[in-house]
Amino acid sequence: MSDAKAIADRLTKVRRLNALLTPSKDLRKSLTAQAAAARPTGVLYGMPVAVKDNICTLEFTTSCGSRILEGYRSPYEATAVAKLKAAGALIAGKTNCDEFAMGSSTEHSAYGRVIHPLDKARVPGGSSGGSAALVGSGAIPAALGSETGGSVRQPASFCGVVGIKPTYGRVSRYGLVAFGSSLDQIGVFGRSVHDAARVLSVISGRDPRDSTCEDRDPLRLPTVPESLQGFVIGLPREYFPPELDPGVRRACERAVRFLKEQGAAIREVSLPHTAYAVPTYYVLAPAEASSNLARYDGVRYGPRFNGAADLRSLYRSTRGQGFGPEVRRRILVGTYVLSAGYYDAYYRRAQQMRALIAQDFRNVFDRGVDLLFTPTTPTPAFKAGEKLGDPIAMYLSDIFTVTANLAGLPAMTLPIGRVKGLPIGGQLIGQAFLEDEMIEAAYALERVVPATDEA
Amino acid sequence: MASGWETVIGLETHVQLRTKSKMFCGCSTAFGAPPNTQVCPVCLGLPGALPVPNGEAIRLAVRAALALGCTVHPKSVLARKNYFYPDLPKGYQISQHDQPLATSGTLSFISPERGGVSAGIIRLHVEEDAGKSIHDRFPKATAVDLNRSGVPLIEIVSAPDLRSPAEARAYLLTLKQQLEYLGISDCDMEKGSLRVDANVSVRRAGATELNTRTEVKNINSFAFVEKALTVERDRQIAVVESGGAVMQQTMLYDSKENAVRPQRTKEESHDYRYFPEPDLPPLVLTPEFVAEQQSDLPELPSAKRDRFAAQYALSREHAAVLTASRAVAEYYESVVHAGAEAQAAANWVMTEALADAGDHQEQLRVPPAALAQIVALVKGGTLSHQAAKRVFAEVAAKGGDPRTVAEALGLVQVADTNVLAGWVSDVLGAHATEVARYRSGETKLMGFLLGQVMRASRGKADPKLAQRVLEEKLASAP
Numbered sequence: 001m002s003d004a005k006a007i008a009d010r011l012t013k014v015r016r017l018n019a020l021l022t023p024s025k026d027l028r029k030s031l032t033a034q035a036a037a038a039r040p041t042g043v044l045y046g047m048p049v050a051v052k053d054n055i056c057t058l059e060f061t062t063s064c065g066s067r068i069l070e071g072y073r074s075p076y077e078a079t080a081v082a083k084l085k086a087a088g089a090l091i092a093g094k095t096n097c098d099e100f101a102m103g104s105s106t107e108h109s110a111y112g113r114v115i116h117p118l119d120k121a122r123v124p125g126g127s128s129g130g131s132a133a134l135v136g137s138g139a140i141p142a143a144l145g146s147e148t149g150g151s152v153r154q155p156a157s158f159c160g161v162v163g164i165k166p167t168y169g170r171v172s173r174y175g176l177v178a179f180g181s182s183l184d185q186i187g188v189f190g191r192s193v194h195d196a197a198r199v200l201s202v203i204s205g206r207d208p209r210d211s212t213c214e215d216r217d218p219l220r221l222p223t224v225p226e227s228l229q230g231f232v233i234g235l236p237r238e239y240f241p242p243e244l245d246p247g248v249r250r251a252c253e254r255a256v257r258f259l260k261e262q263g264a265a266i267r268e269v270s271l272p273h274t275a276y277a278v279p280t281y282y283v284l285a286p287a288e289a290s291s292n293l294a295r296y297d298g299v300r301y302g303p304r305f306n307g308a309a310d311l312r313s314l315y316r317s318t319r320g321q322g323f324g325p326e327v328r329r330r331i332l333v334g335t336y337v338l339s340a341g342y343y344d345a346y347y348r349r350a351q352q353m354r355a356l357i358a359q360d361f362r363n364v365f366d367r368g369v370d371l372l373f374t375p376t377t378p379t380p381a382f383k384a385g386e387k388l389g390d391p392i393a394m395y396l397s398d399i400f401t402v403t404a405n406l407a408g409l410p411a412m413t414l415p416i417g418r419v420k421g422l423p424i425g426g427q428l429i430g431q432a433f434l435e436d437e438m439i440e441a442a443y444a445l446e447r448v449v450p451a452t453d454e455a
Numbered sequence: 456m457a458s459g460w461e462t463v464i465g466l467e468t469h470v471q472l473r474t475k476s477k478m479f480c481g482c483s484t485a486f487g488a489p490p491n492t493q494v495c496p497v498c499l500g501l502p503g504a505l506p507v508p509n510g511e512a513i514r515l516a517v518r519a520a521l522a523l524g525c526t527v528h529p530k531s532v533l534a535r536k537n538y539f540y541p542d543l544p545k546g547y548q549i550s551q552h553d554q555p556l557a558t559s560g561t562l563s564f565i566s567p568e569r570g571g572v573s574a575g576i577i578r579l580h581v582e583e584d585a586g587k588s589i590h591d592r593f594p595k596a597t598a599v600d601l602n603r604s605g606v607p608l609i610e611i612v613s614a615p616d617l618r619s620p621a622e623a624r625a626y627l628l629t630l631k632q633q634l635e636y637l638g639i640s641d642c643d644m645e646k647g648s649l650r651v652d653a654n655v656s657v658r659r660a661g662a663t664e665l666n667t668r669t670e671v672k673n674i675n676s677f678a679f680v681e682k683a684l685t686v687e688r689d690r691q692i693a694v695v696e697s698g699g700a701v702m703q704q705t706m707l708y709d710s711k712e713n714a715v716r717p718q719r720t721k722e723e724s725h726d727y728r729y730f731p732e733p734d735l736p737p738l739v740l741t742p743e744f745v746a747e748q749q750s751d752l753p754e755l756p757s758a759k760r761d762r763f764a765a766q767y768a769l770s771r772e773h774a775a776v777l778t779a780s781r782a783v784a785e786y787y788e789s790v791v792h793a794g795a796e797a798q799a800a801a802n803w804v805m806t807e808a809l810a811d812a813g814d815h816q817e818q819l820r821v822p823p824a825a826l827a828q829i830v831a832l833v834k835g836g837t838l839s840h841q842a843a844k845r846v847f848a849e850v851a852a853k854g855g856d857p858r859t860v861a862e863a864l865g866l867v868q869v870a871d872t873n874v875l876a877g878w879v880s881d882v883l884g885a886h887a888t889e890v891a892r893y894r895s896g897e898t899k900l901m902g903f904l905l906g907q908v909m910r911a912s913r914g915k916a917d918p919k920l921a922q923r924v925l926e927e928k929l930a931s932a933p
Binding site for chain 1: 496499500501502503504505506507508535537539541544545546547599726728729730733734735736
């Protein structure tokens with residue numbers, strides 16, 4: 001374990017990434033206090049874990065990368081954070097993110113963009129870009145992020161680290177600031193499968209404060225398997241389209257060979273409704289967001305942007321100035337799709353499509369497939385500004401990740417090689433609440449894949 | 456005013472469920488606490504907080520639905536009703552929309568005009584309350600108290616089956632009585648635990664179509680229900696009679712002026728954008744749970760009234776008085792079960808017990824067994840009715856066993872013929888003239904002589920026995 005000062009020093013050295021929102025001085029002070037209070041018997045004793053800024057902590061402010069919550073200090077902490085602390089971990093500051101977790105590049109933060117740890121011209125992915133960049137830079141072994149449509153796996157893939165999104169209901173959402181409640185899950189970043197898995201194990205399990213959290217024991221950590229004999233791994237053809245980046249394709253094909261060498265049976269499968277996933281997601285997530293973000297009105301907390309003569313202008317000025325353009329865009333879309341007269345055409349149809357997408361996965365798993373393997377993202381990390389003017393192009397960077405959120409399934413990414421120096425992630429999608437099988441396969445692949453070599 | 460017209464009224468009643476804690480968090484629901492002291496991250500709508508349903512609130516809502524004869528749905532859905540207001544901390548209210556807890560019930564009640572009628576209940580759903588905006592506390596500012604935020608409510612929507620303002624009031628009072636009986640709510644309009652909005656329209660007598668309705672809000676007490684609806688009915692009739700048309704709008708009742716005014720239309724043009732609450736799974740009720748609630752529903756007031764009349768051979772009026780509240784009904788039955796004769800017990804409960812309760816915060820202070828004993832002492836001749844009332848008052852105030860109390864107060868009637876014979880002899884000796892007149896045929900003097908015996912006994916003589924002894928003495932040789 002490292003001491004508080006060393007942790008703070010390592011984090012201070014990577015300030016240039018703009019990945020951490022907590023000022024160094026505050027961080028140093030808090031880490032010292034936390035280290036003194038941490039339980040030496042905890043399974044994560046002394047392990048620094050940075051936390052995405054949309055997860056409530058008592059030690060630091062929780063601004064969700066937004067002006068509208070600038071300086072907001074939560075009077076309570078998220079269940080996941082409380083569990084980390086109970087296990088002896090140290091909360092190593094709050095990480096920068098796209099505002100309210102809406103984005104795929106961490107360029108939509110009110111506190112400036114996050115820099116990719118390997119290439120300062122590129123984005124780290126998003127929305128949990130700060131957490132991904134910190135772990136990718138080696139400053140920290142693990143971090144918490146959150147996912148609604150791929151916000152852990154996509155940046156983990158871009159930054160060359162492991163990212164796990166658990167089954168919906170595996171980890172309590174209490175204290176995770178809601179974006180799309182039916183899709184949101186707290187996820188973890190780790191330098192290695194083991195680091196990510198052990199943090200996930202600690203934060204998982206029942207929570208009476210979250211009615212959507214399953215009444216289950218915490219995830220038990222699997223051991224590293226000797227081989228993948230007996231595993232059937234499906235390759236969904238919709239995830240390997242002709243226009244897939246050639247480097248990504250090469251890295252995936254190489255990873256599949258390694259899986260085969262480890263004893264897994266590989267089978268091509270089909271998830272026919274995949275093409276509808278992104279549009280479905282961009283109806284449902286904004287719909288829920290438009291309601292979830294209604295509470296930020298300047299009445300009870302957060303800054304109140306003044307010049308408000310009456311209630312309506314208070315709402316207008318606070319929400320108009322407090323939210324950035326991407327958040328405003330999604331609130332508008334979400335309000336529209338829930339409006340009388342449009343609900344059936346958009347929200348209801350999207351719900352129906354969501355059920356079909358989930359059924360696609362069940363069909364494949366019912367036919368003896370244990371896990372799916374796919375690329376995590378269609379391309380490696382893109383350049384800053386590249387997709388800012390084109391929201392649809394930005395949304396499509398989540399094309400391989402949103403399905404697991406819509407279906408509520410566990411999914412993870414691990415580095416499987418590099419293309420022109422940029423990390424490529426391979427994705428495993430598992431069956432509901434069978435994270436242990438998914439993690440076993442990840443262990444087996446991690447052991448043999450040359451993750452930092454050109455593919 | 457209303458002749459030739461028929462009024463059509465449907466009521467939407469919001470009832471606060473009698474739970475210790477709020478609908479989705481553990482905060483207290485107690486009334487009257489200082490502002491914003493019964494709040495937590497959940498009912499304040501803080502970022503990241505999540506609702507957890509209150510099982511007791513759901514249970515009470517199911518019981519209300521069953522008591523109204525509704526179909527309770529095995530699966531219902533909580534939904535978000537979205538609108539902006541400072542006393543709505545999340546920007547949405549958790550309610551139910553297209554899949555409510557229960558539908559299609561009825562409420563039977565006595566209409567002042569039509570006698571026994573029954574109104575349809577369209578739906579019953581659960582929801583949380585908003586906070587309270589206080590506009591008159593600070594100059595030029597509105598204050599918000601969130602103690603009420605998240606308090607559990609049910610909304611009961613009646614069919615447009617009510618035909619007059621008086622009938623609406625009767626419906627509401629019957630609903631209130633029923634919910635109080637079931638222990639579901641305090642139904643106190645002054646404390647906001649029962650609120651009612653009314654949909655009102657008018658039509659020519661005999662017509663069957665439904666005309667444009669208005670919604671009347673801000674009816675703050677039972678006393679105003681009839682007044683507010685009468686004012687609105689008369690307004691609509693006047694509009695139509697003068698050749699105008701009723702507009703669909705919300706009318707606010709002003710009790711000071713006894714008038715209704717249209718609410719500004721800007722505030723009512725809401726699109727609530729309902730959608731299923733993603734933070735809560737559907738509300739699933741097992742058939743076993745519903746059956747269990749059904750089987751231990753208490754007897755409802757109307758059924759109890761009918762049963763009392765039949766079982767205890769009481770008049771309908773007496774049965775109605777005795778069943779008006781569950782506490783009194785249960786008290787009466789306990790008195791009977793403790794051995795009191797049914798009609799005598801009814802008389803005692805309706806007079807002495809209710810009068811005493813009225814003076815002592817509705818507490819029935821004489822235990823049922825003690826009242827049964829008092830009734831028996833009267834019947835057995837041990838106590839006169841007047842004496843028994845004194846014993847009742849004493850037991851109510853200080854407790855104790857009625858016979859012991861009666862003895863201590865010296866109120867027990869003397870039935871010992873030897874003792875009675877002594878008083879009789881004294882009286883006959885002292886009133887020789889009257890005795891002679893009696894014996895010569897003036898038998899109406901019996902009353903006078905008995906009175907003298909009672910007087911000699913200082914009221915303790917058993918009057919029936921004393922008369923018999925007196926008759927015997929007077930009949931025997933002088």
